[in-house]
Amino acid sequence: MVLGTYKEIVSARSTDKQIQKVSQDGGIVTGLLAFALEEKIIEGAVVAGPGEDFWKPEPMVAMSADEIIAAAGTKYTFSPNVMMLKKAVRQYGIEKLGTVAIPCQTMGIRKMQSYPFGVRFLADKIKLLVGIYCMENFPFASLETFISEKMGVNPEMVEKMDIGKGKFWVYTQDDVLSIPLKETHGYEQSGCNVCLDYVAELADLSTGSVGSPDGWSTVITRTDDGNSIFQQAIEAGAFETKDMANVKPGLDLLKKLSAQKKDKNQKTIDKRKEMGLPVPF
Amino acid sequence: MSLIARIKQFLGFEAKPDKEAKPDSAKSADTGASKQEVEKVAEENAKPRIGYIHLSGCTGDIISLSENYDILAELLTNMVDIVYGHTLADVWWDDENPMPEMDLALVEGSVCLQDEHSLHELMEVRKKAAMVCAFGSCSATGCFTRFSRGGQQAQPAHESFVPIADLVKVDCAIPGCPPSPEIIAKTVVALINGDMDYLQPMIDLAGMTEACGCDLQTKVVNQALCIGCGTCAMACQTRALDMTDGRPELNTDRCVKCGVCYVQCPRSWWPEEQVKKDLGL
Ligand SMILES: Cc1cc2nc3c(=O)[nH]c(=O)nc-3n(C[C@H](O)[C@H](O)[C@H](O)COP(=O)(O)OP(=O)(O)OC[C@H]3O[C@@H](n4cnc5c(N)ncnc54)[C@H](O)[C@@H]3O)c2cc1C
Ligand code: SF4
Ligand code: SF4
Ligand code: SF4
Numbered sequence: 130m131v132l133g134t135y136k137e138i139v140s141a142r143s144t145d146k147q148i149q150k151v152s153q154d155g156g157i158v159t160g161l162l163a164f165a166l167e168e169k170i171i172e173g174a175v176v177a178g179p180g181e182d183f184w185k186p187e188p189m190v191a192m193s194a195d196e197i198i199a200a201a202g203t204k205y206t207f208s209p210n211v212m213m214l215k216k217a218v219r220q221y222g223i224e225k226l227g228t229v230a231i232p233c234q235t236m237g238i239r240k241m242q243s244y245p246f247g248v249r250f251l252a253d254k255i256k257l258l259v260g261i262y263c264m265e266n267f268p269f270a271s272l273e274t275f276i277s278e279k280m281g282v283n284p285e286m287v288e289k290m291d292i293g294k295g296k297f298w299v300y301t302q303d304d305v306l307s308i309p310l311k312e313t314h315g316y317e318q319s320g321c322n323v324c325l326d327y328v329a330e331l332a333d334l335s336t337g338s339v340g341s342p343d344g345w346s347t348v349i350t351r352t353d354d355g356n357s358i359f360q361q362a363i364e365a366g367a368f369e370t371k372d373m374a375n376v377k378p379g380l381d382l383l384k385k386l387s388a389q390k391k392d393k394n395q396k397t398i399d400k401r402k403e404m405g406l407p408v409p410f
Numbered sequence: 411m412s413l414i415a416r417i418k419q420f421l422g423f424e425a426k427p428d429k430e431a432k433p434d435s436a437k438s439a440d441t442g443a444s445k446q447e448v449e450k451v452a453e454e455n456a457k458p459r460i461g462y463i464h465l466s467g468c469t470g471d472i473i474s475l476s477e478n479y480d481i482l483a484e485l486l487t488n489m490v491d492i493v494y495g496h497t498l499a500d501v502w503w504d505d506e507n508p509m510p511e512m513d514l515a516l517v518e519g520s521v522c523l524q525d526e527h528s529l530h531e532l533m534e535v536r537k538k539a540a541m542v543c544a545f546g547s548c549s550a551t552g553c554f555t556r557f558s559r560g561g562q563q564a565q566p567a568h569e570s571f572v573p574i575a576d577l578v579k580v581d582c583a584i585p586g587c588p589p590s591p592e593i594i595a596k597t598v599v600a601l602i603n604g605d606m607d608y609l610q611p612m613i614d615l616a617g618m619t620e621a622c623g624c625d626l627q628t629k630v631v632n633q634a635l636c637i638g639c640g641t642c643a644m645a646c647q648t649r650a651l652d653m654t655d656g657r658p659e660l661n662t663d664r665c666v667k668c669g670v671c672y673v674q675c676p677r678s679w680w681p682e683e684q685v686k687k688d689l690g691l
Pocket of ligand 3: 621624648672
């Protein structure tokens with residue numbers, strides 16, 4: 130079960146031109162949260178919004194499609210979205226909440242729902258959890274090292290960052306720069322090295338770029354709710370889809386990367402256990 | 411008898427209700443009681459006898475229990491027998507009125523070493539109850555009573571408060587300041603269904619008698635496990651935690667040492683099977 134339990138896998142992208150322009154990949158996260166908001170499936174969503182420093186996100190509660198769109202795009206550093214869930218319910222009065230989460234954040238949310246020891250009246254208010262794939266995440270200072278020092282770019286000039294095809298990419302208004310991923314190794318947070326989940330196996334549905342062509346996303350539907358909301362959105366014309374069998378590079382690459390992450394990090398876990406260090410898994 | 415066996419017995423796993431019901435129905439044939447009535451008696455006999463012991467706690471835990479409005483009436487009238495307690499049942503214990511036998515004793519509050527009556531009551535509870543549950547963080551970890559230094563009215567000599575597991579064997583713990591109404595409901599339902607898998611974390615947590623927000627630093631960040639998800643900051647019931655550069659930052663002035671942050675952290679323990687079961691994945 131290298132991709133977790135799922136119902137369906139398709140390649141998809143948002144049909145909204147505005148979303149296509151700002152989103153990281155196929156605009157699945159932004160498109161789906163905006164759709165759910167419009168359909169009143171959710172009343173608001175916690176997303177990784179812009180922070181004070183360039184590219185240093187702050188979790189925020191988005192109450193409108195515009196705010197959800199303003200948070201589009203991947204930030205390769207911490208955005209402790211889980212922290213904002215309670216605020217969204219208590220301070221914003223949201224009864225039906227959506228959120229986007231990387232796999233480890235998904236685990237924090239799901240554990241809270243199964244065992245809400247000290248968390249009152251939140252577990253059942255989370256109506257849509259969109260998971261995104263994740264290989265690793267970086268402290269903000271690591272990003273600064275890649276961008277300022279290794280690439281010699283002023284972070285304020287950066288319009289987009291991406292990881293793909295073995296490289297870390299930075300887009301400015303008139304340049305596309307990259308460094309090979311081996312230059313970023315050792316700069317990721319070490320907590321990632323025991324993480325066995327690549328494709329957000331516990332989300333309502335998960336999405337990422339791997340497997341689909343540029344500008345498209347690979348979408349994995351998992352829970353009944355996740356599947357039905359995504360199908361509704363397709364029927365409403367919010368997304369166009371393609372059969373995974375007809376896209377390149379295809380599902381095999383996704384499976385390969387997920388298996389690689391599990392194998393590599395299982396070795397770290399075993400090594401930690403040998404050293405007597407704690408491991409939760 | 412092992413804990414598991416005792417819980418199983420408490421849950422009626424080994425009570426062989428069929429065999430017991432037969433002599434009953436034979437007897438009732440003589441008295442002319444209907445089958446339904448017999449079944450009702452058999453059912454009533456199987457109801458767990460629960461006691462509520464209130465030591466040095468603020469009453470928050472029992473209020474949280476009673477916030478399960480939708481199931482409380484059903485719970486108290488049909489599912490359990492409250493045989494001891496000052497609030498839920500007006501039953502007090504003294505030399506003339508011995509404490510009843512209990513299947514489960516929920517103990518709220520830490521125990522004061524200078525309070526003879528509390529010490530005496532706790533010892534008696536341990537003798538009379540098959541299972542003792544540290545209910546709420548004061549009972550489980552000491553929580554904010556850890557800060558007591560005595561010298562206050564109404565009894566200046568009352569100075570030293572410790573989690574009940576320091577004095578008696580505790581079978582399970584439900585930390586929380588207070589525990590959420592949901593975790594209480596889930597635990598009760600699991601007890602009645604004999605769902606040992608769900609209860610296992612509560613059994614494990616009986617050993618956690620010292621807690622502090624600084625556990626996140628020593629047991630998660632220092633152990634190369636933190637991934638900056640923000641679950642701890644979301645869970646903290648006193649808003650003692652913030653996230654700074656993707657790591658929890660503790661305001662020690664606000665921390666009440668309840669342990670909820672560490673208990674909710676996805677990197678302290680991880681209930682994978684339960685989460686999957688709850689999601690249908
Ligand atoms: C740290 C990290 C590593 C990733 N690694 C991979 C990978 O190895 N392979 C892969 O296929 N995909 C990976 N992704 C996912 C990918 O980059 C896209 O985010 C995903 O495909 C969604 O694209 P989209 O166009 O549907 O989303 P968009 O419409 O662009 O929306 C993205 C959403 O993600 C949220 N978000 C952005 N940054 C963060 C963050 N740091 N933490 C939490 N939420 C955030 C935003 O708030 C926004 O709502 C990673 C994402 C992150 C954050
Ligand atoms: S690799 Fe795992 S632990 Fe690291 S950020 Fe991604 S999901 Fe979290
Ligand atoms: S930081 Fe908050 S949750 Fe953690 S022990 Fe202190 S009060 Fe409890
Ligand atoms: S809950 Fe998340 S952010 Fe907090 S200590 Fe645990 S891993 Fe780190």
